[in-house]
Amino acid sequence: xxxxxxxxxxxxxxxxxxxxxxxxxxxxxxxxxxxxxxxxxxxxxxxxxxxxxxxxxxxxxxxxxxxxxxxxxxxxxxxxxxxxxxxxxxxxxxxxxxxxxxxxxxxxxxxxxxxxxxxxxxxxxxxxxxxxxxxxxxxxxxxxxxxxxxxxxxxxxxxxxxxxxxxxxxxxxxxxxxxx
Amino acid sequence: xxxxxxxxxxxxxxxxxxxxxxxxxxxxxxxxxxxxxxxxxxxxxxxxxxxxxxxxxxxxxxxxxxxxxxxxxxxxxxxxxxxxxxxxxxxxxxxxxxxxxxxxxxxxxxxxxxxxxxxxxxxxxxxxxxxxxxxxxxxxxxxxxxxxxxxxxxxxxxxxxxxxxxxxxxxxxxxxxxxx
Amino acid sequence: xxxxxxxxxxxxxxxxxxxxxxxxxxxxxxxxxxxxxxxxxxxxxxxxxxxxxxxxxxxxxxxxxxxxxxxxxxxxxxxxxxxxxxxxxxxxxxxxxxxxxxxxxxxxxxxxxxxxxxxxxxxxxxxxxxxxxxxxxxxxxxxxxxxxxxxxxxxxxxxxxxxxxxxxxxxxxxxxxxxx
Amino acid sequence: xxxxxxxxxxxxxxxxxxxxxxxxxxxxxxxxxxxxxxxxxxxxxxxxxxxxxxxxxxxxxxxxxxxxxxxxxxxxxxxxxxxxxxxxxxxxxxxxxxxxxxxxxxxxxxxxxxxxxxxxxxxxxxxxxxxxxxxxxxxxxxxxxxxxxxxxxxxxxxxxxxxxxxxxxxxxxxxxxxxx
DNA sequence: CATGAATGAGGATTCATTCAT
DNA sequence: GATGAATGAATCCTCATTCAT
Numbered sequence: 001x002x003x004x005x006x007x008x009x010x011x012x013x014x015x016x017x018x019x020x021x022x023x024x025x026x027x028x029x030x031x032x033x034x035x036x037x038x039x040x041x042x043x044x045x046x047x048x049x050x051x052x053x054x055x056x057x058x059x060x061x062x063x064x065x066x067x068x069x070x071x072x073x074x075x076x077x078x079x080x081x082x083x084x085x086x087x088x089x090x091x092x093x094x095x096x097x098x099x100x101x102x103x104x105x106x107x108x109x110x111x112x113x114x115x116x117x118x119x120x121x122x123x124x125x126x127x128x129x130x131x132x133x134x135x136x137x138x139x140x141x142x143x144x145x146x147x148x149x150x151x152x153x154x155x156x157x158x159x160x161x162x163x164x165x166x167x168x169x170x171x172x173x174x175x176x177x178x179x180x
Numbered sequence: 181x182x183x184x185x186x187x188x189x190x191x192x193x194x195x196x197x198x199x200x201x202x203x204x205x206x207x208x209x210x211x212x213x214x215x216x217x218x219x220x221x222x223x224x225x226x227x228x229x230x231x232x233x234x235x236x237x238x239x240x241x242x243x244x245x246x247x248x249x250x251x252x253x254x255x256x257x258x259x260x261x262x263x264x265x266x267x268x269x270x271x272x273x274x275x276x277x278x279x280x281x282x283x284x285x286x287x288x289x290x291x292x293x294x295x296x297x298x299x300x301x302x303x304x305x306x307x308x309x310x311x312x313x314x315x316x317x318x319x320x321x322x323x324x325x326x327x328x329x330x331x332x333x334x335x336x337x338x339x340x341x342x343x344x345x346x347x348x349x350x351x352x353x354x355x356x357x358x359x360x
Numbered sequence: 361x362x363x364x365x366x367x368x369x370x371x372x373x374x375x376x377x378x379x380x381x382x383x384x385x386x387x388x389x390x391x392x393x394x395x396x397x398x399x400x401x402x403x404x405x406x407x408x409x410x411x412x413x414x415x416x417x418x419x420x421x422x423x424x425x426x427x428x429x430x431x432x433x434x435x436x437x438x439x440x441x442x443x444x445x446x447x448x449x450x451x452x453x454x455x456x457x458x459x460x461x462x463x464x465x466x467x468x469x470x471x472x473x474x475x476x477x478x479x480x481x482x483x484x485x486x487x488x489x490x491x492x493x494x495x496x497x498x499x500x501x502x503x504x505x506x507x508x509x510x511x512x513x514x515x516x517x518x519x520x521x522x523x524x525x526x527x528x529x530x531x532x533x534x535x536x537x538x539x540x
Numbered sequence: 541x542x543x544x545x546x547x548x549x550x551x552x553x554x555x556x557x558x559x560x561x562x563x564x565x566x567x568x569x570x571x572x573x574x575x576x577x578x579x580x581x582x583x584x585x586x587x588x589x590x591x592x593x594x595x596x597x598x599x600x601x602x603x604x605x606x607x608x609x610x611x612x613x614x615x616x617x618x619x620x621x622x623x624x625x626x627x628x629x630x631x632x633x634x635x636x637x638x639x640x641x642x643x644x645x646x647x648x649x650x651x652x653x654x655x656x657x658x659x660x661x662x663x664x665x666x667x668x669x670x671x672x673x674x675x676x677x678x679x680x681x682x683x684x685x686x687x688x689x690x691x692x693x694x695x696x697x698x699x700x701x702x703x704x705x706x707x708x709x710x711x712x713x714x715x716x717x718x719x720x
Numbered sequence: 721c722a723t724g725a726a727t728g729a730g731g732a733t734t735c736a737t738t739c740a741t
Numbered sequence: 742g743a744t745g746a747a748t749g750a751a752t753c754c755t756c757a758t759t760c761a762t
Contacts, residue, residue, distance in 0.1 A: 005741070007741075028730085029731085029733090030730085041734080044732095044733070
């Protein structure tokens with residue numbers, strides 16, 4: 001069917017490579033095109049908007065996040081599942097600077113992105129439910145609020161040093177526990 | 181000192197008023213000038229860069245922060261001092277969208293800003309030291325890291341609902357305690 | 361003659377259908393191609409330029425115009441022949457937004473278009489000659505000038521309401537009569 | 541009051557000159573800027589949109605049209621008033637290629653333009669009323685329809701020769717008379 | 721000092737046309 | 742012959758900053 005032409009695939013890959021080389025958050029499509037050695041129009045053909053490109057960049061990261069979320073949902077040890085998932089999610093968000101925007105955006109251009117986000121949320125919700133029951137998470141924290149907290153921690157790490165990641169994650173994990 | 185001319189002072193005030201009316205973070209100096217009923221040049225004379233204007237906008241907020249920091253340093257109840265200071269700092273940062281940038285910037289244009297930041301840090305450092313001794317804060321958290329955490333929480337509130345503020349603050353306060 | 365392949369004919373028809381769906385005057389060949397479910401290249405193969413496509417769209421209208429012109433030339437009642445021909449021509453030009461350009465263009469891409477235009481002009485010239493003799497048309501109005509007047513009336517109707525058509529046609533018919 | 545700076549006035553004049561040099565109807569503001577020897581921003585400062593520039597170009601012509609309309613309204617000989625006004629209006633529209641768009645546009649950027657258009661219409665309406673009473677104009681033709689007819693005649697002259705102007709005007713004047 | 725006109729690089733976006741597949 | 746990806750000039754418009762008045 002939709003036989004993706006070899007040259008188109010190569011262009012797409014080049015664009016994604018060029019985009020990855022820039023600080024996400026300020027993607028100038030003209031610059032991306034120049035650095036990819038392609039015409040501007042080609043970039044627009046593949047990604048009609050900046051958000052579409054950001055999403056495409058995030059797809060690979062999202063795929064890994066889906067894996068992690070599934071693994072966490074299936075992991076018998078709730079505490080470990082929670083810590084691992086949040087830790088990995090944080091690490092991925094720090095690696096992929098556009099991921100936060102994709103996760104927070106209410107509108108996804110790609111159906112696959114939407115599907116992955118839904119699956120991630122669903123899997124994490126089940127982890128979260130178990131964690132609440134195990135008194136590892138305050139019952140008054142919603143999944144969305146925890147997502148926002150992770151984004152907050154991501155921000156805290158970004159304005160500081162990468163080495164703060166584990167420490168800040170620990171702070172968060174301790175902070176979301178119910179009061180004793 | 182330098183006797184500031186009355187009209188110059190009025191211009192300054194008008195500029196600050198106009199700037200406050202806009203969402204910090206996208207200050208268009210032309211727009212500010214127009215809304216202040218002044219020429220662009222006048223704005224540039226008073227504030228040679230966007231950051232200078234952001235700083236000036238932050239001065240008032242910083243003054244309140246100095247007060248709060250002093251009060252916290254003098255407050256005998258360490259726990260209350262810590263919670264109050266962090267809570268108020270968070271509230272101020274949420275009110276004044278440019279404050280985070282000013283607090284994090286290594287270079288201040290105004291000496292008074294530099295001085296206030298130093299005083300705030302010094303006062304909070306003393307609170308923090310007491311809090312560490314009272315086992316209210318992990319000993320491995322530096323003052324800068326805590327500042328970054330507050331900025332992270334600010335971000336978390338911004339991407340969510342204002343009502344999350346107290347909850348997220350509680351999470352942070354609980355999170356920075358030493359493990360039991 | 362040249363045996364036209366069935367699929368080529370189908371492509372051609374699809375392109376024409378898609379083009380007819382758009383407001384003539386801004387034919388974006390890419391859009392036409394997409395709506396026709398064909399590649400842009402195919403469109404260019406059939407119609408090497410926008411004008412070629414406009415002409416092709418006009419062919420059907422021109423065929424009807426040829427009929428009308430012949431009928432007018434053969435019609436015994438000169439007054440009726442003139443009024444009918446000009447009225448129908450105006451109606452056709454209003455229907456087919458690209459017709460005016462084709463009629464006015466000195467260069468035709470298709471020989472058939474050139475032939476039809478010649479026949480239309482010849483037939484109308486004979487009507488006109490009779491009309492001049494019957495004192496229905498000023499002798500100082502050339503066939504080209506009358507064509508331009510019809511285009512002017514077309515324009516007048518376009519910038520106003522479709523309902524103005526008959527009224528404006530009447531104005532024109534009255535206006536081209538010799539002074540009394 | 542609004543003391544217009546000499547340099548600004550010069551820029552404005554240069555822009556208008558450059559714009560007049562181009563075929564109205566496709567004004568590229570960048571080109572106008574280059575030919576005026578000015579920055580693009582300057583052009584945008586003076587004329588925020590193409591229509592604003594078209595209007596400004598038309599102002600002078602409109603002023604002359606106001607004069608003509610007033611003179612016609614005051615002219616005792618109705619027939620001459622009508623013929624002169626329509627003839628001059630046609631001549632002005634042919635001179636100033638943007639005038640038609642300004643006259644037909646429902647939204648004017650400049651209040652002065654709006655005012656002039658209103659005055660022209662009012663003056664012409666009075667001429668028209670007299671002309672209707674003198675049996676020089678069909679009673680079923682509205683002022684707007686006559687305006688459209690003039691635009692149509694303008695178009696007819698444009699696609700043909702300038703020398704056709706008087707002839708086509710005569711056709712129109714004869715055409716709008718009531719049938720005998 | 722104040723003014724605001726002028727600058728022009730920068731960024732987004734479109735579309736007619738070509739050409740490798 | 743059909744395809745549609747690629748091209749990139751062209752266009753629009755904005756805004757931080759300078760400088761003549």
